[in-house]
Amino acid sequence: MDFLLMVVCRRLCKAIISVFIFFAIYSTEALASTESPIAAFDLPIAETLIELGVSQVIIMQRNSFNFWTGNAYSSSSISEVGLPGPNMELLQQVSPSRVLLAPWQASQQARLSLIAPASVVDSYPYSVEGDVWNRLLNFTYGLGKLAEQQKQANHLVQETQTRLTSLRNRVAEDCTPMLYVQLLDERHIRVFGNNSLLNAVSQQLGLCNAWEGATNQWGYAQVGVEHLFDTEARLVIIRSYNSAGIEEKITDSALWRYLPSVRRGDVIVLPSTFWIAGGLPSALRFAESLVEALETPPEP
Incomplete structure (x- = not known):
């Protein structure tokens, strides 16, 4: 009886130890995947990594980042290593596990590889032609794989699509065309059309975009305001x-009053809580601010 009890106790102890070892290994791997700092000097990459649960993202131009994200992210999740470009000494001190670059930053890859493995994100949404929304989804999945946060990437995509469906249900079905612009000065603008995040989100909300002219890789054209008359x-x-x-x-501008929307007094001004060529986080913040504005009656 004592021998049998001893055997049972030994097997039970081995089982308990195995369980502890499994969870220790799993916890260590999970911690490593979320706590290893990643350098990302492009806003769409950086904001998406933060949403994926990467606890420390190394960026440039923190003031600009905070402006275009509406101060949505805690300062504890962001480190700045230079303005306007990365300070190599600071970057080496922070010691990122890797550096992720947008295609337009490819010329920096060799230099940054001296600090940490640096790679260009092939799925970047504004470097090839095609459906922008699908490219944004693929971009998110791609970053999830690179950051070893694939489950979080799946969750971010599902959460964004669910939220957009809810917002779409709040939008009127008359499909009044929208004209999305950003003012450069009183006479010149960026107007957003095909290949833009704003147009892609509009389509998800069931809204129409009035601009059908040519656009650049970021989805906008730079024109004089007279093109909108x-x-x-x-x-x-x-x-x-x-x-x-x-x-x-x-x-109050005689020039701008040639636009019917200005004459009617139903112009919408959106806050700077999203980047005009951002990732899914910017897309959702844009959608939320737009729908909220559409639900607000114009001032008399």
């Missing part, structure tokens, strides 16, 4: 970084 659409202005308040002055 007589366009029957509701004007949606995205606040600029250095706008000096010109968005609020257009209603």
Whole structure:
């Protein structure tokens, strides 16, 4: 009887030890995947990594990042290593596990590889032609794989799509065309059309985009305001970084009053809580701010 009890106790102890070892290994791997700092000097990459649960993301130009994300992210999850470019000494001190670059940053890859493994994100959504929304989804999945956060990437995609469906149900079905612009000065603008995040989100919300002209890889064209004269659409202005308040002055401008939306007084000015060529986090913040504005009656 004592011998049998001894055998049972030994087997039970081995089983308990095996369980502890399994959870110790699993916890260590999970901790490593979320706590290893990753350098990302492109806003769409950086904001997506934060949403995927990477606890420390190394960026440049923190003030600009905070402006275009509406201060959505805790300072504890962000480290800055230079302005306007990365300070190599600071970057070496932070010691990132890897550096992820956008295609437009490929020229920096060799230099940054001296600090940590550096790679260009092939699934970057604004480097090839095709459906922007699908590219944003593939971009998110790709970053999840690179950051070893694939479950979090799946969750982010599902959560974003669920939220957009909810927002779409709040949008009127008359499909009044929207004209998305960003003011460069009182006479010149960026107008967003095909290949833009704004257009992709509009389609997800069931909204129409009035601009059908050519656009660049970021989805906008830079034109004079006269190109918008007589366009029957509701004007949606995205606040600029250095706008000096010109968005609020257009209603008093004789030039801008050629636009029907300005004459009607139903212009929408959106806050700078999203990047115009961002990832899914920016896409959702844009959608939320747009739908909220559409639900707000114009001021008399």
